[in-house]
Amino acid sequence: MSITRHNWTKEDILEIYNKPLMELLYDAATIHREHHDPNTVQVSTLLSIKTGGCPEDCGYCPQAARYHTNIEGNDLMSVQQVKAQALRAKSSGSSRVCMGAAWRNVKDGEEFDQVLEMVRTINKLDMEVCCTLGMITENQAQRLAEAGLYAYNHNLDSSEEYYKEVISTRGYEDRLETIDNVRKTNVTVCSGGIIGMGENIEDRAGMLVALSTLNPQPESVPINALVAVEGTPLEDQQPVSIWEMIRMVATTRIVMPETQVRLSAGRTEMTREGQAMCFFAGANSIFAGDKLLTTPNPDVDADMEMFKLLGLNPQKPFIKKMQPQTVEAQDSQYQALGEKPKWSRPEHTIERNEVAKQQAKALK
Numbered sequence: 004m005s006i007t008r009h010n011w012t013k014e015d016i017l018e019i020y021n022k023p024l025m026e027l028l029y030d031a032a033t034i035h036r037e038h039h040d041p042n043t044v045q046v047s048t049l050l051s052i053k054t055g056g057c058p059e060d061c062g063y064c065p066q067a068a069r070y071h072t073n074i075e076g077n078d079l080m081s082v083q084q085v086k087a088q089a090l091r092a093k094s095s096g097s098s099r100v101c102m103g104a105a106w107r108n109v110k111d112g113e114e115f116d117q118v119l120e121m122v123r124t125i126n127k128l129d130m131e132v133c134c135t136l137g138m139i140t141e142n143q144a145q146r147l148a149e150a151g152l153y154a155y156n157h158n159l160d161s162s163e164e165y166y167k168e169v170i171s172t173r174g175y176e177d178r179l180e181t182i183d184n185v186r187k188t189n190v191t192v193c194s195g196g197i198i199g200m201g202e203n204i205e206d207r208a209g210m211l212v213a214l215s216t217l218n219p220q221p222e223s224v225p226i227n228a229l230v231a232v233e234g235t236p237l238e239d240q241q242p243v244s245i246w247e248m249i250r251m252v253a254t255t256r257i258v259m260p261e262t263q264v265r266l267s268a269g270r271t272e273m274t275r276e277g278q279a280m281c282f283f284a285g286a287n288s289i290f291a292g293d294k295l296l297t298t299p300n301p302d303v304d305a306d307m308e309m310f311k312l313l314g315l316n317p318q319k320p321f322i323k324k325m326q327p328q329t330v331e332a333q334d335s336q337y338q339a340l341g342e343k344p345k346w347s348r349p350e351h352t353i354e355r356n357e358v359a360k361q362q363a364k365a366l367k
């Protein structure tokens with residue numbers, strides 16, 4: 004049985020990533036079978052509970068207010084709307100609901116209270132609840148934990164070096180601090196990244212070093228292929244090939260044997276054969292639904308057909324960890340402190356982000 008190591012170096016990881024493909028696949032599939040049921044894949048549903056208008060400048064994101072994209076923004080959804088969507092997701096095989104809000108950070112107040120109520124509501128439907136709400140403080144993480152949150156997502160996106168080429172409005176250390184705040188609670192950590200943003204293989208390895216040397220390692224690691232959206236600074240990036248995706252998934256599986264590896268954005272560009280190779284290499288989760296926040300995704304029926312074809316079963320909830328207990332708002336032991344996370348304000352500028360911002364201004 005392979006053990007979980009926390010001392011991976013970039014050289015170790017590059018050696019794995021660059022192995023002859025058949026060897027890489029064999030090693031990854033062997034480790035996958037030691038730690039997971041190879042015929043079970045978790046189906047998660049990603050809901051954009053508040054879309055667009057974000058003050059950050061992530062170069063890949065159509066929700067950044069400063070770029071001109073065709074997405075329609077919306078205010079925070081109601082608890083009833085979220086409940087209806089979660090029930091629909093559950094009936095089509097999802098065991099996890101991930102709620103995303105285009106916020107830089109969580110602010111204590113009415114909207115956060117509404118999100119806490121969404122968490123309580125979905126946990127009571129016996130589904131794993133995940134949130135991705137931007138930076139959070141320890142107190143905010145504790146309040147989410149008390150409401151019954153199962154996982155918090157905060158991606159590292161890339162290596163520390165390449166991160167500076169994609170985002171200028173906050174630093175890598177801010178990402179790590181939010182992950183650290185989540186770790187102080189019993190909420191599990193979901194953190195991964197995106198390939199195809201113009202980074203090199205060393206950057207991909209660098210991101211895996213940052214994730215795999217966390218102790219404990221994230222329970223969940225999404226691997227996304229960039230979906231280049233018109234109007235964003237990365238609109239002209241060429242799609243990554245399926246072979247790069249397979250190598251990335253396999254390497255992630257080898258360095259983080261117990262983690263749930265999530266085949267995330269970019270699946271519409273992948274064939275079923277390509278996705279099957281990713282499952283063989285250790286991916287054991289997909290996002291279902293025809294949209295992933297704002298970008299296209301295969302529809303649920305097509306995914307269920309693929310599962311049937313491959314003999315895969317959707318994973319039941321709470322297989323890896325017990326369901327958290329929900330504490331009602333009136334019984335909470337944590338008060339809103341009216342605080343917001345402090346973050347570094349890096350001073351560098353990224354030329355392609357500035358160009359996209361100027362083009363958006365000209366179009367207004």
Ligand code: SF4
Nearest residue numbers: 057059061064067105
């Ligand atoms: S990725 Fe998140 S933080 Fe970055 S611009 Fe988009 S919504 Fe904002």
